[in-house]
Structures are given as structure tokens and as C-alpha cells.
Amino acid sequence: MGRLVMVSNRVALPEEARAGGLAIALKASMEEAGGLWFGWSGKIAAESGQMHEQRLGNVQFLTIDLSKQDAGDYYDGFANRTLWPLLHFRMDLVDYSRETYAGYLRVNALFAEKLAPLLRPDDVVWIHDYHLIPLAQLLRERGVRCRLGFFLHVPMPSSDLLAALPDHRRLFEGLSAYDLVGFQTERDLERFQDYVRLFGHGQVIEHGVLETALGRRLRAGAFPISIDTAHIRSLAEKAVGKASVKRLAASLSRRSLAIGVDRLDYSKGLPERFRAFSRFLQRHPELRGRLTYLQIAPVSRGDVPEYRQLRQELEGLAGHINGRHADADWTPVRYVNRNYPHATLAGFYRLARVALVTPLRDGMNLVAKEFVAAQDEADPGVLVLSSFAGAARELTHALQVNPYDVDGVADAIAAALTMPLEERLARWRVMMDCIEKHDIAAWRQDFLAALRSA
Ligand SMILES: O=P(O)(O)OC[C@H]1O[C@H](O[C@H]2O[C@H](CO)[C@@H](O)[C@H](O)[C@H]2O)[C@H](O)[C@@H](O)[C@@H]1O
Numbered sequence: 001m002g003r004l005v006m007v008s009n010r011v012a013l014p015e016e017a018r019a020g021g022l023a024i025a026l027k028a029s030m031e032e033a034g035g036l037w038f039g040w041s042g043k044i045a046a047e048s049g050q051m052h053e054q055r056l057g058n059v060q061f062l063t064i065d066l067s068k069q070d071a072g073d074y075y076d077g078f079a080n081r082t083l084w085p086l087l088h089f090r091m092d093l094v095d096y097s098r099e100t101y102a103g104y105l106r107v108n109a110l111f112a113e114k115l116a117p118l119l120r121p122d123d124v125v126w127i128h129d130y131h132l133i134p135l136a137q138l139l140r141e142r143g144v145r146c147r148l149g150f151f152l153h154v155p156m157p158s159s160d161l162l163a164a165l166p167d168h169r170r171l172f173e174g175l176s177a178y179d180l181v182g183f184q185t186e187r188d189l190e191r192f193q194d195y196v197r198l199f200g201h202g203q204v205i206e207h208g209v210l211e212t213a214l215g216r217r218l219r220a221g222a223f224p225i226s227i228d229t230a231h232i233r234s235l236a237e238k239a240v241g242k243a244s245v246k247r248l249a250a251s252l253s254r255r256s257l258a259i260g261v262d263r264l265d266y267s268k269g270l271p272e273r274f275r276a277f278s279r280f281l282q283r284h285p286e287l288r289g290r291l292t293y294l295q296i297a298p299v300s301r302g303d304v305p306e307y308r309q310l311r312q313e314l315e316g317l318a319g320h321i322n323g324r325h326a327d328a329d330w331t332p333v334r335y336v337n338r339n340y341p342h343a344t345l346a347g348f349y350r351l352a353r354v355a356l357v358t359p360l361r362d363g364m365n366l367v368a369k370e371f372v373a374a375q376d377e378a379d380p381g382v383l384v385l386s387s388f389a390g391a392a393r394e395l396t397h398a399l400q401v402n403p404y405d406v407d408g409v410a411d412a413i414a415a416a417l418t419m420p421l422e423e424r425l426a427r428w429r430v431m432m433d434c435i436e437k438h439d440i441a442a443w444r445q446d447f448l449a450a451l452r453s454a
């Protein structure tokens with residue numbers, strides 16, 4: 001069997017410890033399968049192109065530095081100020097410029113230039129996410145003939161939104177150079193098929209089999225990403241004895257804990273969630289003082305203006321809610337911008353009675369699955385989950401909410417806090433069965449099997 005070559009903007013280098021589902025999920029896959037992992041080093045250098053090599057176990061890491069200009073145009077610019085808001089249904093935040101698009105294409109071409117000579121004909125190349133949509137086409141132009149798969153970690157919005165992007169055909173037709181294109185959910189796949197029919201001049205031969213305008217066939221499918229369920233469960237069991245977890249437990253003074261864990265990103269619905277928590281305190285005075293809400297929100301994409309504004313807004317909101325509702329011995333919201341390792345997070349999840357996972361849009365949301373995996377099977381907590389997260393398709397037994405409905409989320413928090421043990425057990429069991437069967441290894445195997453047979 002050929003070597004597995006993963007390509008992603010962000011690579012989980014051995015010393016890397018930043019939040020983000022893609023890197024965490026691919027790390028688990030690479031550790032199991034071995035192979036080459038290729039991407040951006042995350043470093044800014046005087047010039048783009050310097051390569052670095054590292055090895056850990058059966059994984060070889062090859063990463064490239066980018067210049068300030070390239071990183072600014074490609075990552076902060078076109079990827080995170082144009083594509084990210086577009087793919088999360090936020091037309092109001094899309095900032096398009098020809099300069100940043102040119103930078104995006106330049107960095108994709110650089111990746112292709114460096115990667116093409118390293119590939120062997122029997123390699124299976126798996127390219128990830130919106131940063132690298134054109135890469136297959138650029139590799140093919142350089143003579144690469146091996147199997148190329150693509151997985152989109154974020155949502156695929158409706159064709160009408162995609163069509164608002166200048167030059168959208170040139171970008172999205174790049175997907176036709178892959179042998180297999182994977183999405184998080186069936187709904188994302190359907191919206192992609194609509195786009196191919198309506199704007200891509202292609203045909204859907206049958207569900208999951210497409211023919212492009214140029215007559216090339218490719219496959220497309222839904223492959224919901226997952227977590228290393230057994231590992232998170234075992235981390236959570238061990239974490240009970242960890243000092244940081246004991247300190248958190250002691251600090252609660254027998255109050256229940258509600259937890260949120262998200263990169264500081266506008267897609268995660270944090271201001272709406274803070275408002276819903278405040279509304280919960282107003283609407284349910286009988287429960288006041290029984291729940292402390294800990295929001296962990298490591299800073300993400302801090303050079304992008306929309307993310308800096310969000311940070312300011314949240315600081316204001318947290319202060320406002322605490323000023324309004326706190327007592328001398330109780331602070332309702334604890335808002336923390338630190339990044340915690342999984343070994344600690346797993347213990348925090350297990351301690352929590354309620355998890356608040358209420359993104360406005362999310363490709364999957366691995367935190368929702370991690371929370372379920374970390375629960376005590378004799379006394380599980382309750383997951384309050386946005387129906388706009390990819391995870392909602394599988395975690396149907398969560399308390400599902402519309403994150404825009406502040407009163408609805410407030411009432412769901414109250415329902416979660418007061419839910420009888422019997423109902424908590426029944427809901428948790430169904431969700432745990434799902435992520436035990438469908439863990440990260442199953443995700444990788446399903447995608448690679450489909451790619452090998454595509
Ligand atoms: O690399 P960053 O810019 O720091 O951002 C972190 C990652 O955010 C996004 O994650 C997505 O992938 C998760 C795993 O499939 C999924 O659960 C989540 O819903 C997505 O938002 C982004 O797509 C990644 O490329 C980033 O690395």
C-alpha cells in the first residue's frame with residue numbers, strides 16, 4: 001500500500017499546542033497510519049520557501065516558512081477574511097480583494113512546487129480544507145498522477161452564497177482535479193452537488209458521482225470527522241486526580257459547572273451564548289447561584305480585525321453580566337483566554353454538568369464529541385448543542401437549540417441543569433454509542449478506503 005501524505009495549512013508539529021480541531025484530528029490519524037505531513041511551518045521569514053524537516057515515530061513533518069506578505073495575503077487575507085466568512089454563511093463579513101486572492105494562489109503554487117517532486121506514484125495524497133482548494137490542479141499541472149483526495153472541514157454553504165464570490169468558478173472548479181472530495185455532512189454534500197449543477201456546468205451522475213464540465217469524473221461523499229473516543233475517555237478518568245481539575249472543583253463550592261470551549265471565533269456564537277446565559281439568570285431566578293459558567297476561549301487569528309473586535313466585545317459582555325448578576329461570593333461567568341491541553345480539558349468536561357456548544361455555524365465541532373466522551377457513565381452531564389453544528393447530525397440526543405434564540409438557549413440551560421439522572425443517562429448512552437463506533441480511526445479508514453477505490 002502507498003504512503004499516506006497529508007497536506008494542510010496547519011501542521012501539529014511535535015512542540016505545537018494550539019487549539020483547533022483539524023490539527024488535533026489529523027495528529028491522531030497520522031500517529032496511527034504514519035507517513036508524511038506537509039504544510040506551513042506557522043513561521044514568518046524574510047522570504048517564503050525555506051523547508052524544515054522533523055520526524056516523530058513513523059511521521060515525517062515537512063513544513064515551509066512564509067514571508068509576511070504571503071502569510072498576510074493567503075492566511076489572514078483570502079483564507080480567513082474571504083473564504084472563512086463566506087463558508088460560514090457570513091456574507092456581511094466577507095472582504096474580497098484581488099491582491100489577497102493572488103497571494104492565496106501564490107502560496108498554493110509554492111506548496112505545489114515544493115511537494116510535487118517529493119511524491120511517488122503510489123502515494124495517496126490527502127489535502128485538507130479551504131486554504132488549499134486549488135492545490136490538486138496545481139499538482140496535476142506539475143505532472144502528479146497519484147490519487148488526490150480533499151476534505152472540507154468547514155460547511156459548504158448554498159450556491160447562491162458561493163456565487164457572490166468574484167471569480168468563484170475558477171476557485172471551486174479546482175475541486176474537479178481531485179479523485180474524491182469529502183464533506184462533514186450529507187447536507188454539505190447536497191449543497192456542493194447543487195453548485196456543480198447550477199454554476200459548475202457539471203452533472204451529478206448519481207448521488208456522490210459527479211462529472212465536471214471537462215468530462216472528468218470524481219466522487220464526493222460525507223465523512224463526518226470524529227475524535228479518539230477511547231483516549232479522551234481515559235484522559236478524563238485519569239484527570240480526576242489532576243491538581244488543576246481538583247482546584248476547579250474546589251473553587252465551585254458545590255455549585256454546578258457549565259462549560260464552553262471554543263477558539264475565539266465569531267462562528268462559535270459566543271456573544272449570543274453570553275447573552276443567553278444572562279437571560280437564563282433573569283428567566284430562572286430559582287436557579288440563580290446554582291450554576292457557574294466557565295468559558296475557555298483561546299485567542300485565534302489575532303491579526304484579523306474581526307477577531308480583535310470580537311475579543312473586545314466579549315470582554316465587555318463578561319464584565320457586564322458579572323456586574324449585573326454576581327454576588328460577593330459568586331461570579332457567574334469565568335472567561336479565560338488560555339489554551340488548555342486535552343489532559344486538563346478532559347477533566348474539566350467531566351466535572352461539568354452542562355456543556356454549551358452553540359456555534360452559529362460549524363463544520364463539525366469536536367468539542368461536542370469530546371464532552372460526551374469524557375462523561376462519567378454513572379452521572380453524565382448534558383450537552384446543549386446548536387443545530388447548526390455538523391455534530392448535530394450525529395448527536396441527535398443532545399438538547400438541540402437554535403443559537404439565535406436567546407430565550408430558547410436560556411431555557412435549555414435550565415432544562416440541562418435540572419434534568420433527572422434517568423434522562424441524562426438515556427441521552428448520553430445513545431451519543432456515546434455513536435462516537436464509540438464512529439471514532440477518528442473509522443473516519444480516516446472510511447475516507448482512505450473511498451479514495452483508494454475512487
Ligand atoms: O488553524 P487555525 O486558523 O488556528 O484554525 C483552527 C482550525 O479551525 C477550523 O476547524 C474546522 O475543523 C474541525 C475538524 O474537522 C471542525 O470540527 C470544525 O468545525 C472546523 O471549524 C478550520 O477548518 C481548520 O482548518 C483550522 O485548522
Ligand SMILES: O=c1ccn([C@@H]2O[C@H](COP(=O)(O)OP(=O)(O)O)[C@@H](O)[C@H]2O)c(=O)[nH]1
Pocket residue numbers: 018019020021022024261262263296298338339340341342345364365366367368370
Ligand atoms: O484550550 C483549548 C481549546 C480547544 N482545544 C481543542 O481545539 C479543538 C477545537 O476543535 P473544534 O472542532 O471544536 O473547532 P475548531 O477550533 O476546529 O473550529 C478541540 O479538539 C478542543 O479540545 C484545546 O485543545 N485547548
